[in-house]
Every structure is written in structure tokens, then in C-alpha cells.
Amino acid sequence: MRNAFYLIALFCFFTLHRASAQEMNAEKLSELIAQVADTTVTNGNTIQFMYKERPLICVYDENANRMRIITPIVETKDLEEEQLLNMLVANFHSALDVKYALSDEVIWSVFIHPLKELADHQVLDAIDQVYAASATFGTTYSSTSLVFPGNTKKKENPKEKKLIERG
Numbered sequence: 001m002r003n004a005f006y007l008i009a010l011f012c013f014f015t016l017h018r019a020s021a022q023e024m025n026a027e028k029l030s031e032l033i034a035q036v037a038d039t040t041v042t043n044g045n046t047i048q049f050m051y052k053e054r055p056l057i058c059v060y061d062e063n064a065n066r067m068r069i070i071t072p073i074v075e076t077k078d079l080e081e082e083q084l085l086n087m088l089v090a091n092f093h094s095a096l097d098v099k100y101a102l103s104d105e106v107i108w109s110v111f112i113h114p115l116k117e118l119a120d121h122q123v124l125d126a127i128d129q130v131y132a133a134s135a136t137f138g139t140t141y142s143s144t145s146l147v148f149p150g151n152t153k154k155k156e157n158p159k160e161k162k163l164i165e166r167g
Helices: 002-021 026-037 081-093 120-135
Strands: 039-043 046-051 054-061 066-075 100-102 106-114
Touching: 026 039, 026 046, 026 054, 026 120, 054 120, 066 120, 081 100, 106 120
Parallel strands: none
Antiparallel strands: 039 046, 046 054, 054 066, 066 106, 100 106
16 A cells, blocks of 8 residues: 555656646747847747758747747749658658648748647757758758658659540
8 A cells, every 4th residue: 555655656746747847938938949049039929040040930829839940941833843752751751850841832841849848958959850851851851860760762763744645
């Protein structure tokens, strides 16, 4: 009985400690970004910042408990089919916590996460990964040096499309 009490007490301690350790909010998010950014401009719930000479944007909503860090990569009008296919493969294998996404005719590197549950190190890692995914677009399409195993072959030469004739 006493052992069960100790186990329950330990479980509660670690659960409460873990929950209190991850209470990310707008102020803390801004402070973390300012630590690594070259410049920052805050406007409402948006923080625009330069990181390694690349523009990044953090948008958050405390009421909805959501946040995202994004950077534009290329306009779709300048996108080749093989790049599109390679980024989709990368979303599965080498763009780990970030994804390549399409919005408003632009390909973006995107990290999306619940705000309150973020730890400090996750914010800093997300900034690095968003940057890396954008910087490696067109080459390795990766957000870190890790790659999940599987079919990671990037498409080298797009196959010629055949037109279907309708009669």
C-alpha cells in the first residue's frame, strides 16, 4: 500500500512538473525569438524576424493555443514539377518537424504546434528547422541531418507526360 502511494506521488510530481515547465506564451515566445534573431518587428500577434539573413514570421493565437513559424521559399510560377515532387517526398522523410506547404501561390517552410505545450528548446529548434528546410529547398530538402528510412530517392528527371486523346 505504501509503495502504491509513493508511485502515485511520484507520478503526480512528474506530471505537474512537466505541465508547468511547458507553459509557453506570447511574451516568452518573443523573448526566445529575440535571443536568436538578427532583428525583430512585432505587430499584434505576429513577429517578423531575420534569422541567418532569411525572413521568418511567427504567428500565434493564445486563445486558440496555436502558433506557426514560417518562411517563404518560392512562388509557384517559378516551381518545377520535380521540385514539387521532391518536397512531397521530403515531407515524409527529411523535413522532420517542419513541412513544405502551399499558400497564396507561394511554397513555404512551416512549423505548426500548440502554443502552450511548447518547450523553450522546441521553439529554438523550430526556428533552425524552418530555416534549414528553406535553405535546402532544391538540394537535400531537409530540416535536419536526420532522415527517416525508406524511399528517399528524389526525382531526377521528370517523365514525359503523355496526352490522352479523346475521341
